[in-house]
Amino acid sequence: MDLLGLFGYLTFFLSMAAIYAVLALGLNLQWGYTGQLNIGVAAFFAVGAYTAAIATTAPSANHLGGFALPFVAGLVLAMLIAGILALVVGLITLRLRTDYLAIATIGIAEIVRLVLKNEAWLTNGVRGIPSIPRPFAGGSGIADNIAYLGVIVAITALVYLGMQRLFASPWSRVLRGIRTNEDAVTAAGKNVLRFRVEAFVIGSMIMGLGGALYAHFSGFISPGAFDPMFATFVVWVMLIAGGSGNNRGAILGALVIWAVWTLSETLAGALPGDLGSRAPALRIFLIGLLLEIILVTRPQGILPERPPRAIDRSADEQR
Amino acid sequence: MLEIAQLLIYGLVLGSIIALGAIGVSLIFGILRFAHFAHGDLMTLGAYFALAGIAGMGLPQLAAFALALIATAAVSVGIDRALYARLRRSQPIILLISSVGVALMVRSVIQMVWGPDNQIYSSGIQMPWIVGGLRIKPQWLLIVGGAAALMVLLHAFLQHTRLGKAMRAMADNPDLARVSGINTERVVIWTWLIAGVLAAAAGFFIGLDTRLNPIMGWKLLLPIFAAAILGGIGRPYGAIAGALVIGIAQEMSTLVIEPAYKPAVAFAIMIAMLVWRPTGLFGNRTG
Numbered sequence: 001m002d003l004l005g006l007f008g009y010l011t012f013f014l015s016m017a018a019i020y021a022v023l024a025l026g027l028n029l030q031w032g033y034t035g036q037l038n039i040g041v042a043a044f045f046a047v048g049a050y051t052a053a054i055a056t057t058a059p060s061a062n063h064l065g066g067f068a069l070p071f072v073a074g075l076v077l078a079m080l081i082a083g084i085l086a087l088v089v090g091l092i093t094l095r096l097r098t099d100y101l102a103i104a105t106i107g108i109a110e111i112v113r114l115v116l117k118n119e120a121w122l123t124n125g126v127r128g129i130p131s132i133p134r135p136f137a138g139g140s141g142i143a144d145n146i147a148y149l150g151v152i153v154a155i156t157a158l159v160y161l162g163m164q165r166l167f168a169s170p171w172s173r174v175l176r177g178i179r180t181n182e183d184a185v186t187a188a189g190k191n192v193l194r195f196r197v198e199a200f201v202i203g204s205m206i207m208g209l210g211g212a213l214y215a216h217f218s219g220f221i222s223p224g225a226f227d228p229m230f231a232t233f234v235v236w237v238m239l240i241a242g243g244s245g246n247n248r249g250a251i252l253g254a255l256v257i258w259a260v261w262t263l264s265e266t267l268a269g270a271l272p273g274d275l276g277s278r279a280p281a282l283r284i285f286l287i288g289l290l291l292e293i294i295l296v297t298r299p300q301g302i303l304p305e306r307p308p309r310a311i312d313r314s315a316d317e318q319r
Numbered sequence: 320m321l322e323i324a325q326l327l328i329y330g331l332v333l334g335s336i337i338a339l340g341a342i343g344v345s346l347i348f349g350i351l352r353f354a355h356f357a358h359g360d361l362m363t364l365g366a367y368f369a370l371a372g373i374a375g376m377g378l379p380q381l382a383a384f385a386l387a388l389i390a391t392a393a394v395s396v397g398i399d400r401a402l403y404a405r406l407r408r409s410q411p412i413i414l415l416i417s418s419v420g421v422a423l424m425v426r427s428v429i430q431m432v433w434g435p436d437n438q439i440y441s442s443g444i445q446m447p448w449i450v451g452g453l454r455i456k457p458q459w460l461l462i463v464g465g466a467a468a469l470m471v472l473l474h475a476f477l478q479h480t481r482l483g484k485a486m487r488a489m490a491d492n493p494d495l496a497r498v499s500g501i502n503t504e505r506v507v508i509w510t511w512l513i514a515g516v517l518a519a520a521a522g523f524f525i526g527l528d529t530r531l532n533p534i535m536g537w538k539l540l541l542p543i544f545a546a547a548i549l550g551g552i553g554r555p556y557g558a559i560a561g562a563l564v565i566g567i568a569q570e571m572s573t574l575v576i577e578p579a580y581k582p583a584v585a586f587a588i589m590i591a592m593l594v595w596r597p598t599g600l601f602g603n604r605t606g
Contacts, residue, residue: 037412039356039419096593099354099415103544104593107586110541118579233423236416281430288424295417296405 004142011145013262018149018156019213021254024238025159025247026206031236032245032305033172034199035179037098040105042231043112044204047085048078048211049221050116053129056216063124071135075155075212082208083201085112090200094193109232116223128222132215152213156251159206163247168308175199176245230284234261237291245305252302261287321452326570332459332528333542334566335466339521340539341546341558342473343514349490349553350510351403353411357421358518358543362536364425365391365519366526367433373440380440387519395515396508404507422537429533438531462524469520470559473513477555482509490553541582542569545589551599560600564588 023041030036052074057066069077085108093104116123123129136147166172174195177185186192215221234257242253264286268279294301340358347355368390372383398421406414447454477483482505489496489506497503518536525535546565550557565585572584592599 035412037415092590092594096597098412100548100593100597102356102415103354103541103548104586104590107541107583107589111580111583111586114580114583118577230423233419236419240416278431278434281427281435285424285427285431288420288427291420292402292417292424295409295413295420296402299409299413 008142008145011142011149013258015145015149015152015217017255017258018152019210019217020235020238020258021156021251022159022210022213023207023235024242024250024254025156025163026203026210027235027239028203028244028247028250029163029166029175029199029206030203031239032250033167033179034175034196035098036094036196036200036203037102038105038200038203039102039232039236040107040109040112041207041235042226043105043109044082044086044207045211045214045231046112046116046223046226048082048208049215049226050123050129050211051078051081051208052212052215053132053221054122057129057132060124060129062127063120063129064122071133071216074216075209078208078212079205080208082211083205086201086204087197090197094196094200113223113226116226123223126223128220128224130220132219132221134216134219148217152217155209155213159209160247160251167247171195171198234287237287237294239301240291240299241294241301243301243303243305246301246303249301249303249305256302257287257290260290322574323571325453326573327567328453328455328459330567330570331563332462332566333570334563335463336521336524336528337539337542337546337566338559338562339466339469339517339524340536340543341550341562342470342555343517344543345547345550345552345555345558346486346490346510347514348547349555350486350493350507351407351411351414352493353414353418354544354552355514356415356418356540357398357425358514359536359538359540360422360425360429361391361395361515361518362522362525362539363429363531363533364394364522364536365515366522366531366535367429368519369523369526370433370438370440370531374438384520384523387523388516391519391522392512392515395511395518399507399511426533426537433531433533435533440526440531456528458527462528465520465524469517473517473555476513482506486510538582541589542566542585545585545592548589548597549592549600551601554599554601557599557601564600 023045026044027038027041030038054063054065055067055069055077056071056074058068060066089104089108093101096104117126119125134144134148135151137144174185174190177188177190178192178195182192185195218225238253238257239250240253241257242251243249261283264283268283271279340362343361344355344358347353347358365387369380369383369387372378372386373380376383378386402417402421403414406417445457447456449455477487485496485501486506486509488499489501489503493503496506521539522536525531525539529535542565543562546561547558549561549564550559565588568588569581569584572581576584
């Protein structure tokens with residue numbers, strides 16, 4: 001591979017890793033902070049991606065819109081729609097025990113997938129939505145890619161800073177309280193349901209943002225891109241490997257697992273003929289095995305959760 | 320009217336298959352207190368073991384069916400010994416996440432060994448019988464009858480054997496069961512054996528009715544959990560009733576909504592149930 005090709009590949013690698021980092025950060029708020037088991041990450045990711053695509057593409061007869069809105073408007077709308085979906089789902093299901101929530105989110109992911117596939121007026125069905133524009137496009141291919149990588153990394157950094165700020169806040173202390181001992185938090189007079197819904201909605205909005213970033217990155221989306229199980233599962237492995245409850249862990253996990261994943265693709269490509277055709281399944285098997293090994297040997301992940309530094313009193317008194 | 324009766328028959332067949340999965344999920348939840356997300360893929364594995372017997376070794380269907388039951392039960396116990404047993408001290412939620420990983424691993428093994436395409440047990444079209452204007456495929460009798468026979472066997476086991484009673488005792492109160500001298504690990508192994516056998520039977524029946532593919536069981540996971548919850552999770556008898564309700568409701572729904580959205584029906588029933596009556600149709604215990 002020549003230098004330019006390597007550079008291009010690196011840009012692709014980092015862009016995807018940063019998008020996965022956004023998803024892992026969103027999941028960290030739900031699972032790491034609050035202990036909510038969302039197995040429907042793909043649903044919020046897909047809703048964000050489709051919202052951004054419909055909002056920013058040029059008008060088309062094949063699907064709703066497009067509305068040719070600017071990039072930032074697409075991001076905001078993606079977060080908004082993902083947030084509304086999460087609010088509806090959350091208000092119904094967050095009263096339930098967390099294993100019931102897990103089953104419910106699988107249902108949501110399945111229904112979102114069915115809608116994307118069957119409601120062609122909205123999404124163009126299985127044919128998908130092409131030519132999703134990118135911001136700062138117009139230069140050569142590689143310059144465009146690097147400019148967009150800059151955008152993704154900047155947004156990922158913003159999400160990270162926001163999550164760190166939240167982690168040190170009294171608000172997320174309540175979330176961690178709910179995770180460890182819900183009854184105690186109720187006894188302390190907190191409205192547990194409200195905190196749960198807030199965490200679920202904000203986490204899902206971040207996932208929607210990740211979906212929007214992905215839509216602009218790939219330029220084309222279709223229901224096939226959102227295999228609900230795999231998209232969700234890989235984000236889970238990233239968060240658990242990196243360290244649930246630790247934002248740096250979530251980002252590190254996204255980088256490491258995405259590196260393992262792409263590396264395994266390269267290795268699988270080198271397999272001879274018939275074996276090569278079975279390689280995708282083998283790669284999923286190995287990622288599953290990796291998760292089990294982590295769960296058994298190091299459930300806290302690479303970077304374990306650390307309680308935030310002492311909170312200054314002024315912030316404490318605001319609640 | 321005829322159309323409704325026909326849908327009722329479809330629903331009964333689907334309900335029988337769902338019931339076999341839902342009983343397993345319910346038993347595992349009762350004994351081990353976690354939602355086993357790999358159950359659908361265990362069903363798929365059973366279906367493919369039977370395929371290996373029929374197409375690979377040329378066994379008659381009944382022998383292949385028996386082989387599938389034994390092999391799947393062995394895998395089911397093996398997964399527990401190799402993995403879940405190590406996580407028994409963690410929170411149940413960690414076991415749930417782990418079972419999601421197992422689901423994907425089992426499915427990838429199936430794809431690696433048997434490939435991703437649709438397969439069938441025997442080629443050639445079986446003509447359905449026409450009874451009073453209703454279409455009935457011969458294998459449906461086998462499916463409903465087989466499922467009913469397995470349920471009767473399970474009932475006899477739970478009610479009349481020491482082990483079955485121990486199992487019910489452990490589902491009611493694990494600590495009490497342990498102090499009264501029940502060998503809880505033995506009960507756990509038997510739970511996985513039974514769940515594996517029932518899952519394999521369900522998978523075989525799906526293959527008999529339609530065709531095999533690597534996601535056939537996964538697609539039924541939602542209805543299975545819906546049925547288990549409807550019956551009050553942890554209660555195998557409730558799961559049977561829940562499964563029939565879900566199966567018939569899914570088929571009947573095609574009268575009013577597009578068939579593509581059938582899976583959403585199970586979901587809607589499940590959510591309604593969880594919100595209004597989380598202990599299940601016949602439940603009075605707290606969930």
